[in-house]
Amino acid sequence: MAVRLRVDQLTVMRRQSAAIDRLELQIDGAELVALVGPNGAGKTTLLRTLSGLIAPQQGSITLLGTDITHLAPEERVKRGLVHVPEGRRLFGALSVAENLELGCWCHGDRDLGRVLGWLPELQSLLEQPAGSLSTAEAQLCAVGRALAANPAVLLIDEISLGLAPAAASRLFSLLPELVSTGMAVLFVEQDVGRALSVADRVYALDRGRVVAAGPPGELLVHKAFRDFELGG
Template sequence: MLHVEALEAAYGDSRILFGIDLSVQKGEVVTLLGRNGMGKTTTIKSIFGLLKPRAGRVSIEGEDLTGASPHRIALAGLGLVPEGRQIFPTLTVQENLVATARPGGKWTLARIYDLFPRLAERKRNMGSQLSGGEQQMLAIGRALMTNPRLIVLDEATEGLAPLIRADIWSVLTRLKDEGEAILVIDKNVDALTCFADRHIVIEKGQVVWTGTNDEILATPEVKDRFLHV
């Protein structure tokens, strides 16, 4: 599905990524973990063409898309739920959902409203009138409406109330059960281990640990060393 090999990236003269390797297979849920400032969002930006890599390779279904434009990455089947949500504040909920939709796939307005009943209730409200949790639901729904092969969530529950976080985890578990491939960044490691298949830990722009869900549960020192503040 997604294969990233030896990815390097920088902002000006400041190198951020030093040879990142990661992959996500069909139907797999993979997490990208690490403390703040370790390169997680830079990795996502480099994958999506929002930041041109200095070196390495990004391929989707075997097609080399290293440094390709964001719209080409989207057409190849990657859907992004960006950090900070970035919904369109002057469009209604329904307009946000259809603005970038790709027709003909399994994700339709009806299915999104079934997944997020709150969005159905608020479909005529402007994006700026939604709570943070509702905006995150909308950002996920908008990404799904592109009918992606892989959905990527950057800081999936950052800044959300506990009950809303639980709703998001429930939705991601449902998506996994339906066979969606997911790459997720979040700080709630305990919640992620309830449904993820594999975990990748980044420290100072490098992958320092990777393993299965069972392996991270069996090695609590990974969380103590690389994830706790």
């Protein structure tokens, strides 16, 4: 089985300086991987580059053995790489059901049963305009829209930002469920403690580079990571 997602020597320039600097990252199979780091470390830029919204200057991105570095975002979705962007970016004027159905566009099967199985909370909201949802509901809807595309790798930016603790816990409890069905999940989380407690592996980013990577247990003794956690 090919490696799920592999990032090689990835470099993204923003205003003359590297926002992502020769970054290496690999997800082998169905894992729950957290991306942590201070503001401006390049977490969001990395996710946007992976999903194709930003074109990298150097390096390659390989999904399930295929080089997707130069593919359009929608092509990446078709191949199984789906990104829940920062700020959720729901289609506010459309209903929740329509948002979820649009998530199915890449494979054409508009059955929402599987998504609603994971996120039964959305069932009662289907007819509501997505713009009228609460932050927690909107985040569920955004994840649901991404899940509708049957991702092999799911990217989630700022997974718990702005959520009440209960709502955040709800989302974090969903992640292992997704992984158990064979999905790989890469998520960005501000709260390092929480990220370490749920993730199988963690990447710590600073100034566009990976400063530490590994299972949470190993990371806690890693010097660079300790410095970074104390400092950031």
